Amino acid sequence: MSDLKKMYTTVVEDPFPSELVIRLGETELVFAKRTWTIDGEEKGLRYGENPDQPAALYAPAAGRLSLGGVEFRGPGDGLICAATEEHLLQSGKHPGKTNLTDVDNGVNILQYLTAKPAAVILKHNNPCGAAWSEAGLCAAFEAAFASDRIAAFGGAIVVNRTLDVATAEKINAVYFEVVAAPDYEPAALDILKSKKNLRIFKLPGLAQLDKLVGQPYLDLKSLADGGIVAQFSFRNRILAAADFLPAQATDKAGTTVVARTPTSQEAEDLLFAWAVExxxxxxxxxxxxxxxxxxxxxxxxxxxxxxxxxxFKAKTKYADSLAFAAHKLSLYELTQKAAADPEAAASLADIKARTEATMGGLAGSVVVSDGFFPFRDGVDLCIGAGVTAIAQPGGSIRDTEVIAACNEATPQVAMVFTGQRSFRH
Structure with missing residues (x-):
């Protein structure tokens, strides 16, 4: 077993060259391989997605792409790929590909959430919790963590404000692998450094993400046969509540249906949700x-x-949070205990009842969908869970049926269209 564990700590030999050059038409883009001096030794990425996959990180060094009158991000716009030893405040076991791509996706989300202190917790390149709050960064982190404390274990945290002592103490109470922030209070950094395997990134650009919004990067997808698909990166068109479109549609008989407009609170939550999406x-x-x-x-x-x-996930996570708050046990552990302990069984029954009463915390929430609803069944499920407002791209041939589902609800559920899809493959 000890030999197997070595695969996760061993640095894979990096055979990649120091420079990568891509030419698109007349434009030449030059990328320089990023390495760091760690423990007196020059090291690149620890490994790729898995321990037996060599990998390298390249940062834009020269050339800037412009296509269709749109200028792309390039040299000088770097965040995670621009990190030097100065920004790698603590390397832990030193970063691998998955650590960097988790942080990168946090950056991707936070670029649309600059108006308030915000925190995103990521696992396997998906957010498992995100929040923003006028009350400050610590409140945002706590809310993000409460969204899914189980999935957050061993995750990456990315925030858009200077990380303070209160937030650092909350982070240190749990196991995380990576923290990235625009800066750190000195005392907060000392607290975080007490966890020796924690990778700590200082990325000053996280405080200026609004400058990148609307400017795409060149998004390259490699195919299994060695081919490459090149595309403009996703650009969020919903940057303010006013950018949502009214949900209305006309059926074949000429009947037009229009959904209720969201309240200001619903619209703000939909705006936040679409950014995370x-x-x-x-x-x-x-x-x-x-x-x-x-x-x-x-x-x-x-x-x-x-x-x-x-x-189903919401109910499970909500019940788990109640179990942990009451007993410092996970839902799974409490269920095991309840099999032989009448008092635990009674508590478990109460937790399940409270979970159903609130639909796992979904009652009073809003929901966004990255693609349109092809049928009303998904909308009916959301309404049954207590959702009060929905945002979705629109454009289905059954939009009238989907809107009707919202209008038939008691109380009436709001709906808006985004006018764009947000698929991510």
Whole structure:
């Protein structure tokens, strides 16, 4: 067993060259391999997605792409790829590919959430919790963590404000692998450094993410046969509540249906949820309440299926949070104990009842969907869970049926269209 463990700590030999050059038409883009001097030794990425995959990180060094009159991000715009020893405040076991891509997706989400202190916790390149709060960074982190404390274990945290002592103490109470912030209070950094395996990144650009919004990067996807798909990166068109479109549609008979307009609180939560959606694998839905995710459904093959699974997830995580608050036991541990302990069994029954009464915390939440609802079944499930407002791209041939589901609800559920899809593969 000890030999098997070595695969996770061993640095894989890096055979990649120091420079990568890509030419698109007349434009030449030059990328320089990023390495760090750690413990007196020059090291690149620890390994790729798995311990037996060599990998390298390249940062834009020269050349800037412009296509169709749109200028892309390039040299000088770097965040995670621009990190030097100065920014790697503590290397822990020193970063691998998955650590960097988790932080990168946190950056991807936070670029749309600059108005308030915000925190995103990521695991396997999907957010498991996100929140923003006028009350400050610590409140945002606590709300993000409460969204899914189980999935957060061993995750990466990315924040958009200087990390303070209160937040550092909350972070240190749990096991995380990576923390990234624009800066750190000295005392907060001391607290975080007490966890020797924690990778700590200082990325000053996290405080200026609004400068990148609307400017795409060149998004390259490699195929299994060695081919490459090049695309403009996703650009979120919903940057303010006013950017949502009214949900209305006309059926074949000429009847037009129009959905209720969200309240200001619902619209703000939908705005937040759509920003988080930019970093979630499709098909997905996200439930949000009071500026924090309640449940995130990721990567399912059908729209109604992801809603069903996300509602189930919400109930499980909510019940777990109640069990942990009452007994310092996970839901699984409390269930085991309840099999032989009448008092634990009574507590478990109460927790299950409270969970059903609030639909796992979904009652009063809003939901966004990265693609349109092809049928009203997914919407009916959301309404049954207590959702009060929905945002979705629109454009289905059954939009009238989907809107009708909202209008038939008591109380009436709001709906808006985003006018764009947010798939992420």
């Amino acid at each position: 930019a970093g979630v694998t499709s098909n997905s839905v996200i439930f949000v309440k009071n500026g924090a995710t309640v449940a995130i459904g990721t990567g399912e093959q059908d729209r109604v299926g992801v809603v069903e699974l996300t509602i």
